[in-house]
Amino acid sequence: MTLTGIISAIGNNNSVYPLIVRDCGIEVPSKIALTYNQNKKESKEIAKLAARERFLDEYAVSAVWLGGIPLVGKVADYFIKKQGYNPDVNLKLFNKNSVQNIDDNIKNFSTKVSKEIIDELKAVKNNKPAYEKLLAAKFAASTTIPILFMGVILPKLIFASSARKIEQQRQKEAQKNRDSFKSSNVNFQKSIDFMNRKNTSFKGSWVSAAANFSTVDKMAVTDGGYALGRVGTARNKNEAIDVGFKMAGMMFLNFVAPKYIEKYLDKFIAKTSGLEVALDPLMLNDEEFIESIKNKTLKLPKNLNEKEILEFIDKNPDSIFVKYARKFGKVKFLENNIRDPRAFVDIKDIVKFKENIESFMNKAAVSKSIEKYAKKAKAVKSVNILTNIGLSSFLLAYALPKAQFAFRKLVTGSDLEPGLAPAKKTITG
Numbered sequence: 001m002t003l004t005g006i007i008s009a010i011g012n013n014n015s016v017y018p019l020i021v022r023d024c025g026i027e028v029p030s031k032i033a034l035t036y037n038q039n040k041k042e043s044k045e046i047a048k049l050a051a052r053e054r055f056l057d058e059y060a061v062s063a064v065w066l067g068g069i070p071l072v073g074k075v076a077d078y079f080i081k082k083q084g085y086n087p088d089v090n091l092k093l094f095n096k097n098s099v100q101n102i103d104d105n106i107k108n109f110s111t112k113v114s115k116e117i118i119d120e121l122k123a124v125k126n127n128k129p130a131y132e133k134l135l136a137a138k139f140a141a142s143t144t145i146p147i148l149f150m151g152v153i154l155p156k157l158i159f160a161s162s163a164r165k166i167e168q169q170r171q172k173e174a175q176k177n178r179d180s181f182k183s184s185n186v187n188f189q190k191s192i193d194f195m196n197r198k199n200t201s202f203k204g205s206w207v208s209a210a211a212n213f214s215t216v217d218k219m220a221v222t223d224g225g226y227a228l229g230r231v232g233t234a235r236n237k238n239e240a241i242d243v244g245f246k247m248a249g250m251m252f253l254n255f256v257a258p259k260y261i262e263k264y265l266d267k268f269i270a271k272t273s274g275l276e277v278a279l280d281p282l283m284l285n286d287e288e289f290i291e292s293i294k295n296k297t298l299k300l301p302k303n304l305n306e307k308e309i310l311e312f313i314d315k316n317p318d319s320i321f322v323k324y325a326r327k328f329g330k331v332k333f334l335e336n337n338i339r340d341p342r343a344f345v346d347i348k349d350i351v352k353f354k355e356n357i358e359s360f361m362n363k364a365a366v367s368k369s370i371e372k373y374a375k376k377a378k379a380v381k382s383v384n385i386l387t388n389i390g391l392s393s394f395l396l397a398y399a400l401p402k403a404q405f406a407f408r409k410l411v412t413g414s415d416l417e418p419g420l421a422p423a424k425k426t427i428t429g
Helices: 003-010 017-039 044-082 102-109 115-126 128-176 178-197 215-232 237-255 257-273 287-294 306-315 320-327 347-365 370-412
Strands: none
Touching: 017 044, 017 370, 044 128, 102 115, 115 128, 128 215, 215 237, 237 257, 237 370, 257 370, 287 320, 287 347, 287 370, 306 320, 306 347, 320 347, 347 370
């Protein structure tokens, strides 16, 4: 993959690539280091345990978060196919007000695609309630299974492991100095008691309306359930508050902030430099695209209504516009260069894409050199993407942990992890 391709991939906030870069490459290592440094202010032993917990927790969660949802989804797809349905059939095709409705697609594509695909559409059409239930079950499986593991099972395993480590440390201290051990034993035992005292259960309900969620959408839902699970399995009240604060910040910075940062960076550049930077760097680097603007041969849909846009797509599958609409997942085609009648085309997304191209084309046309304008726009867009990744990573990997530590100090009066900190003695008169 070229450098432009890499930047394009990590700049797509609707894909998992920015999450992988931020989560595994930047955020987790930084959090581990910050956790150790924060706890060692009061106890090096607790700091080691806290850093160990953070390491196991973060990387195990990342593995499930990034790989678990797609894997469970594929297993669910296998079982859906065993029931005689193709999970690629989109439920939005049942919108009678759309020219993409399932009846019209069966009629219009009957001579263009294989009989197998038409039969798949008919199977869903004739058994919509059963198919909806299967998709709802798929959604439930691909979210609740990761939620249960990340939010309930994993923390319980880590807490039990830490309890064993504390017990080992206690025994080690006892061998070195039994007199010293007698005075410290109470605090260690209370810490262990906190770990074993809570017995929580995970409860949740999901609706079939979310059956068509994307992987990133499912990740957002999973994060919400994961947050609730972590609060529920906290070893004490202070840890529940601490974890709740962290999870709320993580959800915002992972799924909301990057899109707003991208929007405002593009808007700021457009206003200050006059450059149109809404397009992907791959397009701005495409000589054919630039030449078509220069020669005024770029084909775009003339109208904005659903029927005419779909007709343009179907009649011009090899056009630059459709080529990039396909590349960016806006339209799905079959191998024979026919639009897939089982998929649904988001017309609003296509219209926005068209308007961004037109805006770039109009501004490039009045510049001294279209090639230089495109080259400059590509460079600025790439900087915007890297700035977005850098800023959101800084907020996740440094600013959020620091805010969490300050919040923890305010609530508990200690720098130690609330779940590992020895319980304070109650003084009685």
